[in-house]
Amino acid sequence: MQHTPLPRMAFAFLPELPISILVLLVVVLGLYYIKSSKNPLLPVDWPVVGILPSLAINLHRLHQYIAFDLLSRSGHSLKFAIASIQIFLTCDPVNIQHIFTLNHTNYPKGEEFADIFDVARGSLFTVDGEPCRRERTNYQGVLSSPRVVGLMNTCCRDKVEKGLLPFMAHMALTNAHVDMNDLIMRLVFDMYAMTIFGVDTAFLSLDMPPVHVADAMDTVMEVAFIRHIVPVFFWKVMRRLDIGPERKLAAAQAVLRCFTMDMIMKRRGNDHGIVQEATLITYMIAGRDTIGTTLSWVIYNLAKNPHVVSSIHDELAPIISRKPSIAGATMTMLDLDDVKALVYLQATLLETLRLYPPIPIERKSVVTTDVMPSGHEVCARDIVLVSIYSIGRMESVWGANCREYRPERWLSEDGRQLRHVPSHKFLAFNSGPRLCLGKDIAIMQMKIIVAAIVWNFDVKVLDGQTIETKLSCLLQMKNGLKVKLNKREM
Numbered sequence: 001m002q003h004t005p006l007p008r009m010a011f012a013f014l015p016e017l018p019i020s021i022l023v024l025l026v027v028v029l030g031l032y033y034i035k036s037s038k039n040p041l042l043p044v045d046w047p048v049v050g051i052l053p054s055l056a057i058n059l060h061r062l063h064q065y066i067a068f069d070l071l072s073r074s075g076h077s078l079k080f081a082i083a084s085i086q087i088f089l090t091c092d093p094v095n096i097q098h099i100f101t102l103n104h105t106n107y108p109k110g111e112e113f114a115d116i117f118d119v120a121r122g123s124l125f126t127v128d129g130e131p132c133r134r135e136r137t138n139y140q141g142v143l144s145s146p147r148v149v150g151l152m153n154t155c156c157r158d159k160v161e162k163g164l165l166p167f168m169a170h171m172a173l174t175n176a177h178v179d180m181n182d183l184i185m186r187l188v189f190d191m192y193a194m195t196i197f198g199v200d201t202a203f204l205s206l207d208m209p210p211v212h213v214a215d216a217m218d219t220v221m222e223v224a225f226i227r228h229i230v231p232v233f234f235w236k237v238m239r240r241l242d243i244g245p246e247r248k249l250a251a252a253q254a255v256l257r258c259f260t261m262d263m264i265m266k267r268r269g270n271d272h273g274i275v276q277e278a279t280l281i282t283y284m285i286a287g288r289d290t291i292g293t294t295l296s297w298v299i300y301n302l303a304k305n306p307h308v309v310s311s312i313h314d315e316l317a318p319i320i321s322r323k324p325s326i327a328g329a330t331m332t333m334l335d336l337d338d339v340k341a342l343v344y345l346q347a348t349l350l351e352t353l354r355l356y357p358p359i360p361i362e363r364k365s366v367v368t369t370d371v372m373p374s375g376h377e378v379c380a381r382d383i384v385l386v387s388i389y390s391i392g393r394m395e396s397v398w399g400a401n402c403r404e405y406r407p408e409r410w411l412s413e414d415g416r417q418l419r420h421v422p423s424h425k426f427l428a429f430n431s432g433p434r435l436c437l438g439k440d441i442a443i444m445q446m447k448i449i450v451a452a453i454v455w456n457f458d459v460k461v462l463d464g465q466t467i468e469t470k471l472s473c474l475l476q477m478k479n480g481l482k483v484k485l486n487k488r489e490m
């Protein structure tokens, strides 16, 4: 007897059946979670993976996602999970004051942080408690010494006068486009290498040599960022197998170590440097990464706001007119004493730091269970993330115009003085007992650099470029900042 074969069409859907069921299941579960979630505006907090899917989709706009999709929709604080790790995310100033000042001993950086930044292990950036107090005292001693402050400002002034301004003049003359981000990073690297090691690395020179060591520092910050967001087990396995970003990091760490050793050898016959070997890399990161990142955003904001540049010119003009003119000089340089009292110039820096803090997120661990002023409970081993980027964009702190670049908001009514803003509302330099120790030095150096650029050149940001941030622990520009320079006629 012959069987009539069943028509093939009848079972053609069979291989797709499991996929269809899976999709249906995901949709039903999704709808269920969206419905049962307390705030339907927030991303779905899935079992096991938490908000990871939504985070992954938004990684290219991470800080905007945190500020606008998460924090502003949740009332400035929320708890969520990523792969079973409980995270408390906030930008609420009352919570910040609690975490950084009032109950700071319950919120140390923690062991995991020290693991993530193993390149700086044992240095001030990674320690807590008594070792931190000891290290801070050492750093404070160094950074408040008049000899060191004098040296830092001399290095800054020299590099601007002999490196930056001639380079910019050459680029203006040849009508060439310049990546201002690259230029600034080279300048600040040279400045800090000169201060710390007493060696002129000359990365800012007409032949623009490759800067492997600066690239290596950037890699450290990018891979540290990945370590922050993937489970510890995951990156430790990658490190053991020497694959993926961990392989890149190992190579970067080798470059850094090699550079430091080389500098130390050169420094031996040169008593110019200021600190012991163990903290050298930390100083490079503290100064070069933060100042370099901030200055690129300052230039960007000024180029976008010509009226702010005019106000800086107005502030500089009377000072420059009092300076004795030097025969043959085509460029004007300002000294520390010239810029010290310039409040409008300082306000432009603070306004940039408000909107573009170079360290956009602070991470803390939790020692024992505690309740935040916002009412959220945190438990031991939870992670606390503070979005510094988001605080600067909060209407309740900075008003309805919080997204506008307005240096005037930092000034008193008569424009003669800077307004005081408590550090738990303006967290760019951190807050509480771990406040940045280089704040005053950084502001002085940035004032000298910005005054020199703005007084001598018109800077035009080229159209058609996308200004994006890197995925990094620093708020660095991903594609640089292409500009065209024109020498100003005096």
Ligand code: HEM
Pocket: 124, 125, 136, 139, 143, 283, 286, 287, 290, 291, 294, 353, 358, 359, 362, 427, 428, 429, 430, 433, 434, 435, 436, 437, 438, 439, 441, 442
């Ligand atoms: C625009 C410039 C700067 C900004 C925005 C800035 C910001 C910060 C922030 C947010 C922290 C806390 C980091 C953390 O604990 O995770 C910090 C710490 C620190 N900064 Fe700065 N910084 C700047 C420049 C500098 C400079 C130029 C120096 C020294 C030359 C410096 C020295 C330090 C030191 C020593 C600490 C460690 C304090 C501690 O952990 O207790 N900073 N800074």
